[in-house]
Amino acid sequence: MILFIGDLMTSGSGAEFLAGALLLLGGAIFEVCAVALSFIDLTEHRLPNRILYPWAGVTTGILVLVALLLGDLPGLLRGVAAGLLWGFVFLLVRLVHPPSIGMGDVKLAVVLGLYTGFLGWVTVAAAVVLSFVLAGVVAIILLITRQADRRTRIAFGPFLIIGTALALIGS
Template sequence: MIPFIGDLITSGAAAEVLAGMVLLLGGMVFAVCAIALSFIDLTEHRLPNRILYPWAAVTAGMLLVVSVLLGDIPGLLRGIGAGLLWGVLFLIARLAHPPSIGMGDVKLAVVLGLYTGFLGWATVAAAVLLSFLLAGAVALVLLLTRQADRRTRLPFGPFLILGTAIAMIAA
């Protein structure tokens, strides 16, 4: 994502420069919301709607503007599709086994799907995989060091955010 933004900003074409600036702003919004939500989830085990809903709206608007500027409507549709897919899969998991995933995680998955889907399906897959691998690794360490047992609840939001951030940076 970083090289992509750099290429847009240095392209010299007005639409591409503006799209790069909008994506840069979107990255800043991602960072602020991600940090706030991670701290809240780590301390309170919840992801508040007062952050998630505005973040989703800003992200969707930003991707709409960038898609129009770049003439990349398929990227916008892919982002929407990925957000819906990731959200529906998490909702199914939530309905099947409520203690496993919170509704905040379901809504967060939609926002993260918007970002990663815009970049491509490989980025979506990498974000999901990295999120689960990171959570599993931390859970394993906590179990091995006896700082947790199999009933300990870990907030999943920070792992979703970190896995997505890594996937987007690598894209």
């Protein structure tokens, strides 16, 4: 993502520069929302709609503008599809086994899917895998050190956010 934004902003095209600036704005919004949601999830085990819904709306708006500026309708459609797919899979998990994942995580997955899907399916897959691997490693460490047992609730939102951030940075 960093190289992509750099290429856009140094291309010499006004439209590409503006698209790069919008993506930088989207990244800044990602950071602010990610930090706030992570702290809330770690302390309260919830991801509030008052942050998630505006974040989803602003992200969608930014990606629509970027897609128009770059003529990248497939990227926008892929982002929407990735968000809906990731959210749908999480919703299915929630419906099958409610204690395993919260509705906040379902909604967060939609927002993160928008970001990653815009860049491509490889980025989506990387974000999902990194999120689960990071959560798994931390869970194992907590179990080994007896700081948690199999009934301990572990906030998943921060892992979704960190895994997605790493995937976006690596793209």
